[in-house]
Amino acid sequence: MYTVYLLLCNDQTYYTGITSNIDKRIQEHQQGVHFGSYTYYRLPVELVFYQNFTDVNQAIEFEKKIKKWSQAKKKALINNQYNELKELSVCKNETHYKKQ
DSSP states (O other): OEEEEEEEOTTSOEEEEEESOHHHHHHHHHHTOSTTSTTGGGOSOEEEEEEEESOHHHHHHHHHHHHTSOHHHHHHHHTTOHHHHHHHHSOTTOOOOOOO
């Protein structure tokens, strides 16, 4: 079993990770086991989302996808607002040309 998870850090940013032992990994984050890591300087952290996978490749793909998401899109996932994910995926910097 592989778990993709999101932590809410003390500075209100999110950390996305993957593990085969969620309990052990969260404990490592909380204890600051990995000096210099992203969460080390942002303690305490809170587990706000996780999803289990039986296929490690699917888990890795999902983790990579989430890491690229905006803060707003991650919040929508955490809050089970799946209908907002598509809207939040639209590029706000698109240029629309009017046909003349």
